Amino acid sequence: MKPIFAAAPSASARLALVVIISVALMVADHRFDRVQGLRRAIAVVLTPVQYLVDAPSRLWRWAAESLAERDRLLTENADLREQQLLLRAQTQRLSALESENQRLRELLNSSIEVGDEVLIAELVSVDLNPYSHKILLNRGSFDDVYTGQPVVDARGVVGQVTEVTPLTATVLLITDAQHAIPVQVDRTGLRTIAVGTGRSGVIELPYLPNNADIDVGDVLVTSGLGQRFPVGYPVALVDRVDLSPGRPFAQIEAIPSAELERSREFLLVWPRARTRALAVDG
Structure with missing residues (x-):
C-alpha cells in the first residue's frame, strides 16, 4: 500500500536547496542586479524592527545624558548661588564701610569745628x-x-x-x-x-x-x-x-x-x- 503522505525531503536535501537558491540570488544580484527591489522591500520591512530593537539602547543613552546634564546644571546653579551670596555680602560690607567712613568724617569735622x-x-x-x-x-x-x-x-x-x-x-x-x-x-x-x-x-x-x-x-x-x-x-x-x-x-x-x-x-x-x-x- 502506498503511504497517504509523501515523505518529507531530508535535511541534507533542504540545506542543498537553500545553498543553491542563495548562490543563484548572489549571482543574479552581482551579474544582473535582479534583487535590488527585493532588497529595498526587505529593508523597508526591517527598518521599524531595527528601530524597536535599538529603542532601549537609545532611551538608556538619552536618560544617561539627561541625568548628566541635570547634575551639571544643578552643580552650576549651586556655584552661581554661592557666588551671588558672596557678592551680596561683599556689597553690603562695602556699603557699611562707606557709611562708617562717612560717619567718621562727620565726627572728625565736628571735632575740628569745636577745637577741643x-x-x-x-x-x-x-x-x-x-x-x-x-x-x-x-x-x-x-x-x-x-x-x-x-x-x-x-x-x-x-x-x-x-x-x-x-x-x-x-x-x-x-x-x-x-x-x-x-x-x-x-x-x-x-x-x-x-x-x-x-x-x-x-x-x-x-x-x-x-x-x-x-x-x-x-x-x-x-x-x-x-x-x-x-x-x-x-x-x-x-x-x-x-x-x-x-x-x-x-x-x-x-x-x-x-x-x-x-x-x-x-x-x-x-x-x-x-x-x-x-x-x-x-
Whole structure:
C-alpha cells in the first residue's frame, strides 16, 4: 500500500536547496542586479524592527545624558548661588564701610569745628533696662577717660561718662531721668537746665517761667556753666512750648540733636580748660 503522505525531503536535501537558491540570488544580484527591489522591500520591512530593537539602547543613552546634564546644571546653579551670596555680602560690607567712613568724617569735622581734644570711641552695648538710658563704649582709663567726661556725636551732645574701667566707659545719656545739663537758647542767650525725661528722644526744660522768650524751633546749646560741658555744643531742638498762665513754670520739651539711638561712633571730649589745667599740674 502506498503511504497517504509523501515523505518529507531530508535535511541534507533542504540545506542543498537553500545553498543553491542563495548562490543563484548572489549571482543574479552581482551579474544582473535582479534583487535590488527585493532588497529595498526587505529593508523597508526591517527598518521599524531595527528601530524597536535599538529603542532601549537609545532611551538608556538619552536618560544617561539627561541625568548628566541635570547634575551639571544643578552643580552650576549651586556655584552661581554661592557666588551671588558672596557678592551680596561683599556689597553690603562695602556699603557699611562707606557709611562708617562717612560717619567718621562727620565726627572728625565736628571735632575740628569745636577745637577741643577728642578721642573716637565705638559702641559696645546698650543698657536694656527701660528705666535707664546708658551705653557702653570701648575706651577706658587706659585712654585717660574720666568720670564726668562729655560725650558727643557728629550731631550734638550724647551724655557724660559715669563709670570707667581700664577698657570701657559707661555713658549716661541726656534723656535719662537722672541727667541734667546747663543749656542756653542760641537765639536769645537765655540760660536754663535741660533734664532727661526717661523717655526715648525727649528732654525737658522744667525751670523756665511762663513769660520766657522761647519758641518751638529754638536751638539749645551747652552754656558752659558748671565747667563740665564746653560751651556751644548743640543739645536739642525745642519741640513743644506750653505757657499756661495757671502754672508757675512753662512746660517745654525738646528733641536731642544727637542721634542717640543710631550712632555707633562717638567723641570723648577733653575740654580745652581741663586740658590746660592738666598740663599745668603736670
